[in-house]
Amino acid sequence: MNLEEARIKFMELQRKISAFKHAEAILSWDTEIVAPPGTARNSAHSVEMLNQELFLLKAGEETEELLLFLNDYKDELTVRERRALDYMRKDAERKAKIPADEYAHYERVMAEAQDAWYRAIEENDFDILCHKQGELFDILKTFAKYCSPNKDPYEYCIDEFEEGLTIETCDKMFDAVRTQIVPLFERIRECPKIDSGPVKGNFSKESQESLAIYVLDLLGVDMTRVGLAISEQPFTMFFGSHFDERIAAQYSKDDYSLSLFTILNQAGHVLYDMGQEDSLAYTVLDGVASKSLLEAEGRLYENIVGKSRAFIDFIYPDLVDMFPDPVEGYSPEDIYKAVNKVEAGFIRMDADEVTYNIHVLVRYELEKAILHNQLDVRDLRDAWRDKYKEYLGIDVIDDVNGVLQDIHWPFGYIGYFPSYVLGNFYSAQIAEKMQEKVNIDECVEEGDFTLINMWNKMNIWKHGGLYTSKHIMERNLKVPFNTDPYIDYLTNKYTEIYNL
Numbered sequence: 001m002n003l004e005e006a007r008i009k010f011m012e013l014q015r016k017i018s019a020f021k022h023a024e025a026i027l028s029w030d031t032e033i034v035a036p037p038g039t040a041r042n043s044a045h046s047v048e049m050l051n052q053e054l055f056l057l058k059a060g061e062e063t064e065e066l067l068l069f070l071n072d073y074k075d076e077l078t079v080r081e082r083r084a085l086d087y088m089r090k091d092a093e094r095k096a097k098i099p100a101d102e103y104a105h106y107e108r109v110m111a112e113a114q115d116a117w118y119r120a121i122e123e124n125d126f127d128i129l130c131h132k133q134g135e136l137f138d139i140l141k142t143f144a145k146y147c148s149p150n151k152d153p154y155e156y157c158i159d160e161f162e163e164g165l166t167i168e169t170c171d172k173m174f175d176a177v178r179t180q181i182v183p184l185f186e187r188i189r190e191c192p193k194i195d196s197g198p199v200k201g202n203f204s205k206e207s208q209e210s211l212a213i214y215v216l217d218l219l220g221v222d223m224t225r226v227g228l229a230i231s232e233q234p235f236t237m238f239f240g241s242h243f244d245e246r247i248a249a250q251y252s253k254d255d256y257s258l259s260l261f262t263i264l265n266q267a268g269h270v271l272y273d274m275g276q277e278d279s280l281a282y283t284v285l286d287g288v289a290s291k292s293l294l295e296a297e298g299r300l301y302e303n304i305v306g307k308s309r310a311f312i313d314f315i316y317p318d319l320v321d322m323f324p325d326p327v328e329g330y331s332p333e334d335i336y337k338a339v340n341k342v343e344a345g346f347i348r349m350d351a352d353e354v355t356y357n358i359h360v361l362v363r364y365e366l367e368k369a370i371l372h373n374q375l376d377v378r379d380l381r382d383a384w385r386d387k388y389k390e391y392l393g394i395d396v397i398d399d400v401n402g403v404l405q406d407i408h409w410p411f412g413y414i415g416y417f418p419s420y421v422l423g424n425f426y427s428a429q430i431a432e433k434m435q436e437k438v439n440i441d442e443c444v445e446e447g448d449f450t451l452i453n454m455w456n457k458m459n460i461w462k463h464g465g466l467y468t469s470k471h472i473m474e475r476n477l478k479v480p481f482n483t484d485p486y487i488d489y490l491t492n493k494y495t496e497i498y499n500l
Helices: 003-034 037-059 061-072 079-096 100-123 127-147 153-161 167-189 205-218 256-274 291-305 309-322 332-339 353-371 377-392 417-434 440-445 450-459 469-476 484-498
Strands: 226-230 235-238 245-249
Touching (some): 003 037, 003 061, 003 235, 003 245, 061 079, 127 153, 153 353, 167 353, 167 417, 167 484, 205 245, 256 291, 256 332, 291 417, 291 440, 309 440, 353 377
8 A cells, every 4th residue: 555545545434434423413313303202222222333333434453554554654644634644543542442342332321321311301300310320420431541541530531522621721710710700790699680571471482493593594604504403402413524514402482582592602603613614524624623612603603792782783673573572662772681681590501601601610520520539420419409509509499400401411521511611711712813803893783794704714613623722722813721801701791781
């Protein structure tokens, strides 16, 4: 085999992996959105078989030989080929250290945990999930020992979602949440309550779907490549390439603003995914650089843009048309304050900008404690309730509003939560940098997102997985991670709204 033959084989391998991921996504989407609950066992079987084949594609003997051969000629490869090679070698080396049967078992337990989560939600009983959830945490501890024996097991988990992220950086970030955002929340709690009337009512699924389509069109999302459905938990799914995306929306029958900002968040994810260069399609680089940048784009469109006065002023006439009762009785300023109301609540997904970070702080401390053997999964329910009382001052009333509310842990996304808060911090840094070239408020006031999207595409989206988030922020945008811009953004915004 010569170098040119190896390059062709490498591309063919990536295309095949993309096809398997497409099939896996179709299975997952069907399980989440379409399939009746009694079919979970069938889905789990298919997922297990599919992932065994995908495992071999990524870490089989033939792949290992190809990657080793290409590594010997690394200096002769393009930048993209080198990055793809490094990405696949890291993944292959990790998988080679995990016995194939144990990895297949992990996939099966994960599918069973997901099924248990849905049943636990129906019965409002964490005990239904507890055993399988504990298995998943234990498996990941074992995988950490296999793959990175000298690394903290929790750092191994967070690195799976955010390459290069360390516990040291996370601790610094969450210390800012604990010492600056929690006190801001406590000051706001003492202020007079903001009227939620402008966003409350009884809203049909059809009216909220119309709102979702309106927002996606306004932001420039290509709906010929994006499917829209309803789910208990909102999410965006990548179907093997950036040519095919799905949004699972969550509608609230009594608060249209929850639907509005969920869609804005998912739109940010989709725009990022679809903004990659088409030449990356069907390669392992056809994906975002990191989960934190994906979340940053979601938060940019949801909060910094969507919860701005400029955005509310622009969409106000359309809100009156779509939701005449109650919107007609209120001014744009009333709506602006209502959608920025800060209030302690049970549900992370429904949380405002200030308390959202505190919700994630709870999860960070809990999952880290479990992986450090300082907390048993059997005690998770009580630990959860203690943290909510400590940081938000509320008593968690049941499991659905408590420990069961997120899909992340039963879906194997252990170590993902720090990406949400890192994304919040990045969103402020990105907006600050964008403002040097683009007048964000002026664009939003005119309802024209062309310049905002173009800046994002040229500086962030087009690169796909070519660079890490650290590289994009520090080397491309010249903005090393700093907690100050986001803290300043929150402090200034809510000081003005609440007259602190």
